[in-house]
Amino acid sequence: MRLTVNKLLIVAVLLAGALVSRGGAAEVTSEDVRQAVNRAVAYLKQAQGANGTWRDNRHQGGVTALCVLGLVNAGVPADDPLVLRGLQALRKVRNSKTYVVSLKAQAFAADPEKYARELQAAANWLCLAQQRNGMWSYTTSGTPDNSNTQFALLGLHEAAKAGANVPKQVWERAKSHFENTQSGDGGWGYRGRSRGYGSMTTAGVASLYICGQRLHVGGRKIFINGAYPDCGKYKQNEALAGGLNWLAKNFSVSRNPGGASTWLYYYLYGLERVGMISGLRNLGRHDWYREGATRLVATQRGGQWGQLYDTAFALLFLAKGNRPVLFQKLKWNGRWNRNIHDLENLTAFIDDKFGKKVTWQTASLELSLQELRVSPIMFITGHEFPRFADAQKELLRRYVDSGGTLLAEACCGAKEFDKGFRLFAKDLFREYRLKVLPEHHPVFKCYFRMKERYGLEGIDIGCRTGVFYSPNALSCLWELQTIEKYSDLAFRLGTNIAAYATGKQQLQDKLDEVELPVFDKAAQPFEVPRGAVRIARLIHDGDYNSDPHAMVNLAPMLRDKAKVDVVARQRHLRATDQKLFEYPVVFMTGHFSFELPDKEIAALRLYLERGGVLIADACCGRKAFDKSFRAMVAALFPKKKLTALADDHPIYTGTVGQKLGELRYRRILADELKSRGTTRPPLEVITIKDRTAIIYSKYDWSCALEGDRPYSCRGYCDKDGKNLAMNIFLYAISY
CATH class of the missing domain: 1.50.10.20 (Glycosyltransferase)
Known part of the structure; x- marks a missing residue:
């Protein structure tokens, strides 16, 4: 039928x-x-x-x-x-x-x-x-x-x-x-x-x-050699x-x-x-x-x-x-909707697993980024890959950069779609690489524990996998629902991808506005307004530019909520660059291990001793960065140790910014610490002559500024992470 x-x-x-x-x-x-x-x-x-x-x-x-x-x-x-x-x-x-x-x-x-x-x-x-x-x-x-x-x-x-x-x-x-x-x-x-x-x-x-x-x-219901023979064959109505x-x-x-x-x-x-x-x-x-x-x-x-x-x-x-829109199916000029009930069936299966009943809807690239971001996941499927215009490609890239997740599928394992998607991914995400996801990737255990990887591939962007690609059929199995072994696998994998993309956090309702990163360079003036505060990003030999939009998004928050003018456009500087002394605050982050050369250690020490402030967080709470950062601090100040911030410190009390209250952890950290959150985030500092020179968080807050929800992020939820970041930076530029 x-x-x-x-x-x-x-x-x-x-x-x-x-x-x-x-x-x-x-x-x-x-x-x-x-x-x-x-x-x-x-x-x-x-x-x-x-x-x-x-x-x-x-x-x-x-x-x-x-x-x-x-x-x-x-x-x-x-x-x-x-x-x-x-x-x-x-x-x-x-x-x-x-x-x-x-x-x-x-x-x-x-x-x-x-x-x-x-x-x-x-x-x-x-x-x-x-x-x-x-x-x-x-x-x-x-x-x-x-x-x-x-x-x-x-x-x-x-x-x-x-x-x-x-x-x-x-x-x-x-x-x-x-x-x-x-x-x-x-x-x-x-x-x-x-x-x-x-x-x-x-x-x-x-x-x-x-x-x-x-x-x-x-x-x-026939599924043969990874394909549905009746896929896309619908009578006219x-x-x-x-x-x-x-x-x-x-x-x-x-x-x-x-x-x-x-x-x-x-x-x-x-x-x-x-x-x-x-x-x-x-x-x-x-x-x-x-x-x-x-x-x-x-x-x-x-x-x-x-x-x-x-x-x-x-x-x-x-x-x-x-109801929250979990998925949108992308309409493109061609046969974009071969399996009409795929997302209907998948969202019915997911139901209220993430706190609320969810739904899906269609979308086109004629919509604005704000309208596209109503859902955390954009689904692209077909037997042939769409021919996107350059402006459409840029919009999809911005969708991912703003925290959205692309899920693409070669319907019925179609080779033409597969070839087109790989060229698209290489062109649009040229600084990253599409790769087969390893068995230890969180997507295989974040809701259902799965032994089958089903050939799933992905592109890691900063803290998260922002693009998932299945060269094997998923939508046909969601459509058919009851193909032995395969349908259950497809529903569990679809649920896990959704859990990973959302961090299993409760989704926003359909009409809730999503805060977007500032992408337009015109909104990031190169000339510094009189009295504006400038913040630099410290270059190191690790992935120093993780969460690249974090500071860009912090600037308007500081202007709107604290009436402090901060230049959104960052300079990326090495510690040995003399221009570093023009910046009262320097920000540092990353996921992986790193090591500063002796010359950069000496230069950074001089910067801090002359009144500069270093603010850092371990992106996604990664322990490799944390270990390297502590080694760097020991090299900077052998006679000093990072110490816990006092309970009555202005960052906590709201003397600057706002009183923090409870900061809620993201799901993975809450499970690890067996706690929903804390009123005293474990910030650590180095003081020089009674002045706080280094403020460090071993748990992540920069992802909250980036606008994404990486499942594996050991850090603070969106709103709370933003509030913590505001207080830290307000203190750094005020004292």
Whole structure:
């Protein structure tokens, strides 16, 4: 069975406009969304009755199931007493109405093991209630409609994902119905071929996606010699493309478009279903989630929107749509999407392993770097490698340099893609080398412990592997899901790559802004403004330029938060360079062992004795650098030793900068020290005539300034590392 999605048609629809409308209103933030979600959760909680139900005058149990579904998707645990009361109440509701049974199935899917019997019972009832034309009515009889049909499919989809048995013909009949009843304008109405409107067109599109996905799960699954013979072979589905075109053309978040004057929140719920299940960032020129969230945040009153069911629909839109985007699949001019459900299945497998449920979406190189960095991982796949323009290559390089991770895969082990990627990597990352990753690489143990390396290759950039490349198929195995041995390996490897790329830290929500490094040289003036502080980077024979953007990113932080003007552009100097004396502070870092020649030791000693300050950290907390640095200090000052910074030192107390409070460790260091963090980071100093001349950290803080999250970094989390760096440098230039 081949999935019925015409990718080429859909791409044409989605790329109708390069610029994305943001609705004209003030842009909503993730914090705005979180507060609105919290208010809605509080409102629904207080509206629950003592018997565990919510008021419902029409569909007994329907509103209760919808409220439970909204609360669970907003982050309320399935074992929360309030949710448990709601689920227990639903257990008592007889299966007799399509809306109610389908919503019960979605609610019970919050804990599929506990409610397996209820899920199968709901699926059985819905299968029996389907009419011969593929539709559903309010009950097992009566005139069917597209609204009940959509809900039945949503409930069956969740039940099937949880393991319930749903016969293949149920999906086939429903798919055939929506394909054969589309109106002439590309939309769907309530019944028959009536004129399309928003809520029913989202129902048609989402239903076709669901049916296609479920039929693909039960389709032909052959994986031969590392390849999927049916890879990229999809039948054309003009109905789906037409529905997406209708939604893009008639897009609105202030009304149910197409003539319907009611059910706005039901329509927005449908819009969220289309956006999330398809992975689409935009519908035509519209960022569907940003515009919808802006509208909902602005119109919320006292935690609610209209009726209880309106509030639940709005909550589902806000909470599900703002999930962290873990992966983006790169669209390029060619067959970029051979396996349509690969990332959908992978993110479903990863689920909430990193703290929150995650999602994925598509992306193009027409977006800005800020927009691309909404996800920590960019996925590039195909049978042939794309021909990127120079500006597109530069954008991908900036994506990696700003902390993003590229994951590329030769789909089906395609030799043409492999050849193209290797040339691309050699050209774009010419100072680094693509190599097969050794068995001790953290990516093979950072979540699942894996003996199989699967030929995975990578490019190490500073503290981390910023580019991963699989010359063997991954996306086909994510798509097929159940190929013996291979699919499990692919899912575990995909999870480990995600864990490594994120440092297993909780991800930002979709609308959270990512702080980017300053790349533009125009923002780094060569001429020094009067009164500005200059900081040099000390050259040594190790990897002295690790985290090259750290100081560049520190400068605007010091200007914005401490009103201290620091020159962003660094000079890289050896200790013997006389220009070093023009810089009051010199910074030093690295991963590996190094040794300064005697002449440089003498020159650096003179610099420090004449009032200069040396600030250093062991990049990623590497012990090789730490050992070499201590040997260097012993050579500089044989009669002095690095000593712990006093507890009342201004760096700790906030006399300069801000009071630090607890500094949280990155995951690998927290596990090693068996502690979440510390209020006294182990800084060490050398003093000369009561003046602090050297400030050293054996744990890393420069990665926080760089903007990446290297899994193997023994250091401080992003915000805390930045605050520590600010205090250290403010002290160095103030005392």
